Amino acid sequence: MSKMLMLLTVLVLPATLVAPSGPRETSGAPAIKPDAGALALNPPLLANISKRPKTVEVNLTAAVARLELQPGVMSEVFAYNGHVPGPTLDLREGDHVIIHFRNELPEPTTVHWHGIHLPFESDGSPFHPIKPGESKDYDFTVRPGTAGTYWYHPHPDQRTGFAIGKGLFGAIVVHAADDPLPQLAEKLLILSDNRFLQDGAIDFPEPASHHGSIDEENGREGPVLFVNGQVMPTLRIRSGEMQRWRVVNSSAGRIFRIALPGQTMIQVGTDGGLLEKPIEVKEVLLATGERAELLVRGGAPGTKTALQNLPYDRYSPQTRPADWNVTRDLLTLETTAGPTVRPVAIPAALRKIIPLDTTKVTAVRQIVFGQGIINGHTMDMARVDVSTHVGATEIWEITNIVGMDHPFHLHGFQFQVLDRDGVREPHLAWKDMLNIPKHSSARIIVRYDDYPGKWMFHCHILDHEDHGMMGVLEVKP
Ligand SMILES: [Cu+2]
Numbered sequence: 001m002s003k004m005l006m007l008l009t010v011l012v013l014p015a016t017l018v019a020p021s022g023p024r025e026t027s028g029a030p031a032i033k034p035d036a037g038a039l040a041l042n043p044p045l046l047a048n049i050s051k052r053p054k055t056v057e058v059n060l061t062a063a064v065a066r067l068e069l070q071p072g073v074m075s076e077v078f079a080y081n082g083h084v085p086g087p088t089l090d091l092r093e094g095d096h097v098i099i100h101f102r103n104e105l106p107e108p109t110t111v112h113w114h115g116i117h118l119p120f121e122s123d124g125s126p127f128h129p130i131k132p133g134e135s136k137d138y139d140f141t142v143r144p145g146t147a148g149t150y151w152y153h154p155h156p157d158q159r160t161g162f163a164i165g166k167g168l169f170g171a172i173v174v175h176a177a178d179d180p181l182p183q184l185a186e187k188l189l190i191l192s193d194n195r196f197l198q199d200g201a202i203d204f205p206e207p208a209s210h211h212g213s214i215d216e217e218n219g220r221e222g223p224v225l226f227v228n229g230q231v232m233p234t235l236r237i238r239s240g241e242m243q244r245w246r247v248v249n250s251s252a253g254r255i256f257r258i259a260l261p262g263q264t265m266i267q268v269g270t271d272g273g274l275l276e277k278p279i280e281v282k283e284v285l286l287a288t289g290e291r292a293e294l295l296v297r298g299g300a301p302g303t304k305t306a307l308q309n310l311p312y313d314r315y316s317p318q319t320r321p322a323d324w325n326v327t328r329d330l331l332t333l334e335t336t337a338g339p340t341v342r343p344v345a346i347p348a349a350l351r352k353i354i355p356l357d358t359t360k361v362t363a364v365r366q367i368v369f370g371q372g373i374i375n376g377h378t379m380d381m382a383r384v385d386v387s388t389h390v391g392a393t394e395i396w397e398i399t400n401i402v403g404m405d406h407p408f409h410l411h412g413f414q415f416q417v418l419d420r421d422g423v424r425e426p427h428l429a430w431k432d433m434l435n436i437p438k439h440s441s442a443r444i445i446v447r448y449d450d451y452p453g454k455w456m457f458h459c460h461i462l463d464h465e466d467h468g469m470m471g472v473l474e475v476k477p
Contacts (some may be wrong), residue, residue: 062079116259216463274351372468390452
């Protein structure tokens, strides 16, 4: 495999087209000129208002807005700085990050920095709601070694699915000081779905209605699929070029299974950044909240292909949607007509990941997913479900005893997957999301390096989370 990958070829791009991958939201820092495909597709970047080195200071406001989400139709949305998706938080390892957040929504909210290792007070969990009209500064330092693709979204008590469905989600990209793939053009692909009424309003049925109960059971899905808030956008690539795609699943319930017909992709990263080695893949399954970094090649000059969402049966038979087995297109990948570009090699080794030491394990936890419950309970913020201390290393055995998938998410700490249904995980990776398919189990290993506090673990199907499929992990000093 590594020999073959050494021969993979990519385009050398001018440095100005590389790392920060979108237009700046406001003036301040010099604008980075993106190429045409990026200009059409990437969300803006949050403008850094700090003049101090290694400091990123941004203003972020959540407010009601009216936006054209579907072509030609206006919808009332909740938006970060007026955008759906919200502007991208563009960071480097070691950055001190200060987010001046203001809640102009008509309801309490929080901002959860999904996957980022940070102090409890800045996690944006339901323990720290921000009332309408109030502000909060989130403050954290990006740990070296955590370069990767993350995202931010609200996490208020019982309202996360509604708030994300209304439009509150955005990406976080953490760049490494020693990135092994610096020469590749980067594209951000934030996948989401939504459902609308005829007048353009986002469809949230009454909970007691038939549709409301289906949403509660399945997790709310919609027939309109978006990439970066756009329906079937076009992304341009040159023949012979290899692009680095950072893909985020920000949907409330939909598990994406993405593929490019006629070509394999090269997976180089997951939730917590790069893998040790590139892996050639035909498709990638992305649970809600999960991320992947993929290398994608341009085809013959002038050709088009579609990034597709393949069917994936995560459902219980009683509420499985009639159209679950339909393949859907997400975006058009258009290879431009110009000549095939000059190649460079992809390194066979991306980084070293040190496996967490199973001989240091201090506790083995059993986490059982029922339908809407964890270990027999719905969430109680006054209860601690798992109590531990800083420095402990634990194995969590997560078992799904019901007939639909439940994607597991742990706040605050990245983990490594040991095995799934007893089959050893083939590749080391840092993860904060793990889909637990129906009637299956997985074992993960986690070390609580620092940051005492109360951390959430939950199903990331947001309707399940909001109805209590969540627990509290207390990490004591
Ligand atoms: Cu669930």
